[in-house]
Amino acid sequence: MNELIRLLAYMLGLAAFLGLNLAYLGWVERKGAGHIQRRTGPKDVGPYGLLQPLADGLKLMSKQLLIPANADRPLYMCAPILIMVPAVLLFVAIPFGEHLVPREFNFGLIMMFAFASVGGLSILIGGWGSGNKYSLIAGTRAVSQNVAYEIPMLITAINIVMITGSMDLNEIVRQQGSYFWQWNVFRLDKSILMPVSFLVFFICSLAETNRTPFDLGECEGELVAGYHTEYGGMGFGLFMMAEYANLVIGCSLTTILFLGGWQCPFGLFPGPHWFLIKMYFLIWCFVWIRWTYPRTTFWGLLNLSWKYLIPFSLVNLLLTALFIKVF
Amino acid sequence: MSGYIKDIITGLKSLVVGLQITNKEFLTKPITLQYPHQSVKMYPRYRGHIELLKDTETGTHRCITCGMCEKGCPSGSITVKSEKRPGVKGKVLTAYILNFTTCSLCGQCVENCKPEAIGFSNEYNLASTRREDYIFDLLQRLHPEGVPEPEVDPELLKKELEKKEAAKKEGAAKKEPAKKAPAKEGGASKAEEKS
Numbered sequence: 448m449n450e451l452i453r454l455l456a457y458m459l460g461l462a463a464f465l466g467l468n469l470a471y472l473g474w475v476e477r478k479g480a481g482h483i484q485r486r487t488g489p490k491d492v493g494p495y496g497l498l499q500p501l502a503d504g505l506k507l508m509s510k511q512l513l514i515p516a517n518a519d520r521p522l523y524m525c526a527p528i529l530i531m532v533p534a535v536l537l538f539v540a541i542p543f544g545e546h547l548v549p550r551e552f553n554f555g556l557i558m559m560f561a562f563a564s565v566g567g568l569s570i571l572i573g574g575w576g577s578g579n580k581y582s583l584i585a586g587t588r589a590v591s592q593n594v595a596y597e598i599p600m601l602i603t604a605i606n607i608v609m610i611t612g613s614m615d616l617n618e619i620v621r622q623q624g625s626y627f628w629q630w631n632v633f634r635l636d637k638s639i640l641m642p643v644s645f646l647v648f649f650i651c652s653l654a655e656t657n658r659t660p661f662d663l664g665e666c667e668g669e670l671v672a673g674y675h676t677e678y679g680g681m682g683f684g685l686f687m688m689a690e691y692a693n694l695v696i697g698c699s700l701t702t703i704l705f706l707g708g709w710q711c712p713f714g715l716f717p718g719p720h721w722f723l724i725k726m727y728f729l730i731w732c733f734v735w736i737r738w739t740y741p742r743t744t745f746w747g748l749l750n751l752s753w754k755y756l757i758p759f760s761l762v763n764l765l766l767t768a769l770f771i772k773v774f
Numbered sequence: 775m776s777g778y779i780k781d782i783i784t785g786l787k788s789l790v791v792g793l794q795i796t797n798k799e800f801l802t803k804p805i806t807l808q809y810p811h812q813s814v815k816m817y818p819r820y821r822g823h824i825e826l827l828k829d830t831e832t833g834t835h836r837c838i839t840c841g842m843c844e845k846g847c848p849s850g851s852i853t854v855k856s857e858k859r860p861g862v863k864g865k866v867l868t869a870y871i872l873n874f875t876t877c878s879l880c881g882q883c884v885e886n887c888k889p890e891a892i893g894f895s896n897e898y899n900l901a902s903t904r905r906e907d908y909i910f911d912l913l914q915r916l917h918p919e920g921v922p923e924p925e926v927d928p929e930l931l932k933k934e935l936e937k938k939e940a941a942k943k944e945g946a947a948k949k950e951p952a953k954k955a956p957a958k959e960g961g962a963s964k965a966e967e968k969s
Binding site for chain 2: 479482485486490735736739740755
């Protein structure tokens with residue numbers, strides 16, 4: 448009984464955290480975009496435009512759901528749900544604090560990557576199901592991009608697994624010390640290329656979440672709106688929310704693997720607040736990057752992955768293996 | 775291989791430079807004008823709809839109702855209404871109607887205006903749901919509190935009255951005075967033609 452109440456409370460808390468994040472990251476992004484371009488961003492709906500996400504949500508929900516005539520109906524209908532489910536599900540393995548983790552299990556990292564791939568698949572389903580050539584092109588692009596960037600990401604993750612000897616996310620955090628030089632980014636005793644490894648992982652998570660400069664799946668200039676061109680109302684809203692959920696997950700994973708999760712950089716009061724600070728800092732970096740760089744070409748995107756990220760992560764893998772064996 | 779490494783280094787450097795620029799812009803104040811809350815200060819040469827200019831000496835417009843603007847308007851947007859008043863030199867403008875719905879802001883009227891009575895306004899906040907709102911009486915817009923009566927020159931009034939009397943007598947001699955008003959008007963216009 449006690450366990451049930453705990454479970455319900457946690458689920459409620461997680462849903463609230465997720466909902467608020469999905470709504471307000473949009474606000475953060477628009478504010479950030481505005482100020483970077485020396486505008487103000489949303490400011491009229493509520494103080495500092497804080498009620499803007501609510502207004503947007505209401506507007507999206509009040510829209511009629513139209514299904515295009517030559518859409519593949521079941522696929523079209525299930526794609527937004529399919530993209531949202533793994534995005535929400537992945538929060539099950541994220542350790543927010545030492546004891547604030549929904550389900551601590553051995554294969555947290557594997558589970559993360561497994562479900563993250565479903566996200567790419569649902570983008571393809573959405574693109575295919577829309578019965579629109581732009582959506583289809585966008586879907587295939589997104590998938591080839593996801594595949595290309597999953598490789599260096601996984602290799603980098605293997606580094607961490609080799610260092611910690613565990614795939615349990617909480618264990619990975621626990622093994623990184625409570626001072627910032629003990630975090631995986633700066634653990635030069637394990638491999639001198641660790642900061643590069645962090646960079647590779649960061650770039651890959653940018654690409655995996657389909658964000659600028661790698662947002663080839665939804666480049667407005669060429670493909671209308673990419674794989675969600677044909678979606679209106681809350682269907683589009685779900686795609687949008689899933690993008691932000693993936694953003695939160697990507698940043699959480701980077702925080703856990705490289706930045707010491709809930710550990711404090713100076714050994715003081717470790718806890719969920721440190722996790723959140725690091726995560727939101729990374730999210731801010733994502734927003735910052737999005738409004739700084741133009742979109743890459745598809746050639747540039749794949750070139751970066753195959754010619755730079757994969758060799759570097761492979762070299763890093765070898766170095767790590769060597770360091771572990773020698774020292 | 776050296777090109778490869780060089781690419782990475784220059785690439786990363788340029789990325790950092792880009793981030794620095796956006797960060798700097800992020801920290802500076804927004805330069806956008808919050809339009810409905812603030813409004814733009816228009817430049818004097820902005821071409822809004824035309825308006826009657828206020829003469830600083832007389833405190834009213836300089837229009838002599840010659841109608842050159844009306845004639846010059848390619849879209850026929852201007853109607854100048856005037857009348858002769860007793861004791862006032864020249865005609866008196868009673869209404870200057872601009873149909874802004876057909877105006878193309880070409881400025882022919884302003885070019886044609888000899889006494890420089892009309893000019894472009896700086897008005898740009900024009901929005902309405904009704905067409906009638908764009909038929910402006912520029913005289914009303916110049917004097918929203920009420921159009922001031924033109925000054926009556928007593929000497930001129932005297933002269934005019936004398937002329938009128940003379941015309942009346944002449945008219946009476948020719949015909950019987952059936953209607954007074956048309957006779958008066960006719961007299962006035964005649965008087966004006968002479969002057």
